[in-house]
Amino acid sequence: MTAKKNKYTVTDQTVTRVTSAIAGVITVALCVWGIISFWTYYHYEETNDAQIQEYINPVIARAGGFIVKINFEENQEVKKGDTLIVIDSRESKIQQKQTSGSLQNAQAQLKVLQSNVYTLKRIAEAGKATIAAAKARLLKQQQDYTRTLKMYEAEAATKQQLENNKASLDIAQADYEAAQNNYQASVAKVGDVTTQQDVARADINRIQATLERSKLDVSYTVVTAPYNCRIGRRTIEQGQMIDPGQILAYIVNQESNKWVIANYKETQVAHLKIGEEAEIEADAYPGQTFSGRIISLSPATGSSFSISPPDNATGNYVKIVQRIPVRIQLTDSRATTAGLVAGMNVNVRLKKL
The missing domain is CATH 2.40.50.100 (RNA polymerase II/Efflux pump adaptor protein, barrel-sandwich hybrid domain)
Structure with missing residues (x-):
């Protein structure tokens, strides 16, 4: 009976020792964890409300x-x-060919107008010579009429001769005026055709622009x-x-860098500065840390950019801690090769300044 009592006593002592040891280890672990947590909380700002972002x-x-x-x-x-x-692209190419044909037609018409201008200028030059010849004939007829008039007054010429010279003078005068009018008409035609050239050039520019648009439509296919x-x-x-x-x-x-949008509480942003280095750990790769740098802080809270931002002036008010999006550029060259993709959840830790 005494031996059995001693055996239970030894077992109880062993259990007590083991339990005490386990409790001590747990206590030490909790103390270490508490110290590390306190140290981290005091020196770092952390958040797990963060995701990888890329240009999509x-x-x-x-x-x-x-x-x-x-x-x-x-x-x-x-x-x-x-x-x-x-x-x-068949319809677009047909439209392009039609526009190209219209352009060639307009360019051909411009060449015809240019040829007409040259011809009309030659005609106008000939008109100048005709005016000079008509003027010379008019001058001669005036002189003949003057001489015949003096001879008629001196009764050295007949009235018929005077009348014939007067008729010739009137014909020369009419020919001279007709030559001048023909020259003015030729000059006006040159001006008209030159204006038509300007219209043709404007039409060519319009068709060229349409052709360029047709080429763009083909390229868009x-x-x-x-x-x-x-x-x-x-x-x-x-x-x-x-x-x-x-x-x-x-x-x-894949040519631009990846970044992280970390949504920090408004009570944390006082310690965040642009240019501050950050440590980033992705949930997909636990234990692997990537480096980053703050490049900007949002000018407003995330809720302010929502479709229907909250209006605290209506209804009952309950104070809710808001979050500020912080953009962190991934500066680690491994970020691309490690398999980090947009939308991945990450934990971000920033040292308090």
Whole structure:
């Protein structure tokens, strides 16, 4: 009976020792954790309300028609200038040919007008010579009439001779005036055709602009990658009819740097400064830390940019701590190769200044 009592006593002592040791370890661990947490809280501002961001842009059709060919799949990497989509361009090319024909016709008409101007100028030059000849004849007839008039007064010429000279003088005067009028008409025709040339040149410029637009419409039927990127979600299939402005796919820019939007509480931003270094840990890669740098703080809280911002002047007021978006540029070169993509959750830690 005494031996059994001693055995239980030893067991109880052992359990007590083990329990005490475990309690001591837990106490020490809690103390260490408390010290680390207090140290971190005192020296760092942390938040887990943060996500990786990248430029995600839609690929938009600038021309409508049936899709002839699609050269990509979802999640595929493409290089700048690679052809993504080919749209049926037959109608656009026909329109381009029609406009090109109209341009050639207008240019030919301009050449005809230029030739007419040259011809009319030659005619006007001939008109000048005709005026000079008519003027010389008029002067001669005036002299003949003057002499005949004096001879008639001296009864050395007959009245018929005087009348004949007077008729010749009137004819010469009329010929001279007709030559002047013909010359003025030729000069006016030159001016008219020159004005028609200006109209033709304006028409050519208009048709050239239309032709350039037709060429653009043809070029829009081939959609290329604007930069090195990865294809995201695609929303079209070959043979599908699309309209101008329709979204065809989404692409993620791989030429620009990634960044983090960390939503810090308003009680934390007093310690955040632009240029401050940050430590970033992604949930997808625990234990792996990336470096970053604050490049900007939002000018307003996130709720202020919502579709319907809160109006605290109405209803019952409950104070809610607001969050300020902070943009942190990833400066670590591993951010691209490590597999960080837009939308990933991360933890951000910034040292208090």
